[in-house]
Amino acid sequence: MKKIFKVNKDFNNSRFDKWFKSKILDVPHSLIEKLIRKRSIKVNHKRTKTSYRVQTNDLVEIYGLEVLKKNIKKKRSIYKVSAIDKKRYDSFVIENNENFLVINKPAGIPIQPGTKSHKNILDLLKGTKYFTDKSPFIVHRLDKETSGILIIAKNREYAQLLTSLFRIRKIHKTYHAIVNGKVSFNKKTLIDNLIYFENNKKITQKAISHIKLIKSQNDFSFLELNPISGRKHQLRKQLLNIGFPIVGDRKYSIEKLNKKVNLMLHARKIKFMINNIKYNFEADYPNEFLNFLNTKIKSH
Numbered sequence: 402m403k404k405i406f407k408v409n410k411d412f413n414n415s416r417f418d419k420w421f422k423s424k425i426l427d428v429p430h431s432l433i434e435k436l437i438r439k440r441s442i443k444v445n446h447k448r449t450k451t452s453y454r455v456q457t458n459d460l461v462e463i464y465g466l467e468v469l470k471k472n473i474k475k476k477r478s479i480y481k482v483s484a485i486d487k488k489r490y491d492s493f494v495i496e497n498n499e500n501f502l503v504i505n506k507p508a509g510i511p512i513q514p515g516t517k518s519h520k521n522i523l524d525l526l527k528g529t530k531y532f533t534d535k536s537p538f539i540v541h542r543l544d545k546e547t548s549g550i551l552i553i554a555k556n557r558e559y560a561q562l563l564t565s566l567f568r569i570r571k572i573h574k575t576y577h578a579i580v581n582g583k584v585s586f587n588k589k590t591l592i593d594n595l596i597y598f599e600n601n602k603k604i605t606q607k608a609i610s611h612i613k614l615i616k617s618q619n620d621f622s623f624l625e626l627n628p629i630s631g632r633k634h635q636l637r638k639q640l641l642n643i644g645f646p647i648v649g650d651r652k653y654s655i656e657k658l659n660k661k662v663n664l665m666l667h668a669r670k671i672k673f674m675i676n677n678i679k680y681n682f683e684a685d686y687p688n689e690f691l692n693f694l695n696t697k698i699k700s701h
Contacts, residue, residue, distance in 0.1 A: 418451040505684040508548040549668025576626040579665035580645040584622035
């Protein structure tokens with residue numbers, strides 16, 4: 402049986418495979434290729450390619466969709482937002498306008514679903530009043546363990562705009578962190594070649610971050626961090642490299658940690674400009690971060 406879908410303007414000029422995964426089924430790229438080869442998918446009555454850029458009002462024909470859904474044994478179930486979740490996450494909203502939402506993301510919840518996580522920011526927002534008849538677009542990342550400012554676009558136009566601003570470094574982020582050790586310098590710029598592995602291939606990426614000491618007391622230091630580049634786990638890796646791992650970091654650490662302590666890394670501020678309008682947002686510290694800060698550093 403054939404089903405027909407129309408591409409809306411939010412996906413104009415997007416790759417076909419991205420449209421399919423977002424609007425139809427989140428399946429492996431290879432499966433989409435197979436369906437195209439078998440002519441189970443057509444665009445505007447013609448055979449297509451996964452790299453084809455869909456256009457507004459394109460008609461996508463899919464044959465045997467219901468059978469396909471039944472045959473996907475491990476299809477991810479979307480997290481169902483409870484009334485408690487809705488009430489809780491309302492309190493994390495910093496800015497809500499027609500083009501984007503800014504939230505204070507809590508620590509311990511990933512932005513997207515993964516093999517080890519079910520509850521996530523994307524699915525949670527899909528069930529709220531902020532995205533009625535809209536899809537949330539992630540334009541930058543925060544680690545699961547990191548709290549603080551997160552921007553989510555409400556349409557593809559702003560998703561592309563914000564992504565571009567991040568890429569050309571026109572969006573400035575400020576993090577606050579509590580690290581192990583007494584930092585002796587006031588300001589420092591870290592420049593590292595960080596190593597990553599993708600599909601067993603070694604990749605080296607340059608990482609640049611500015612560091613400013615806010616206060617140091619006993620065996621802990623409170624730092625302000627401004628990453629210039631945007632590498633995965635950049636701040637966590639760079640601080641470990643100079644001997645000051647972030648408190649609560651169970652991945653990049655040099656000693657055994659108290660498993661009850663969360664990662665003391667918080668995305669505190671973000672600022673940017675769009676159409677000559679300046680945007681400045683600040684996220685309050687989580688209670689655990691604030692309690693640790695007041696107990697270990699500020700109270701002395």
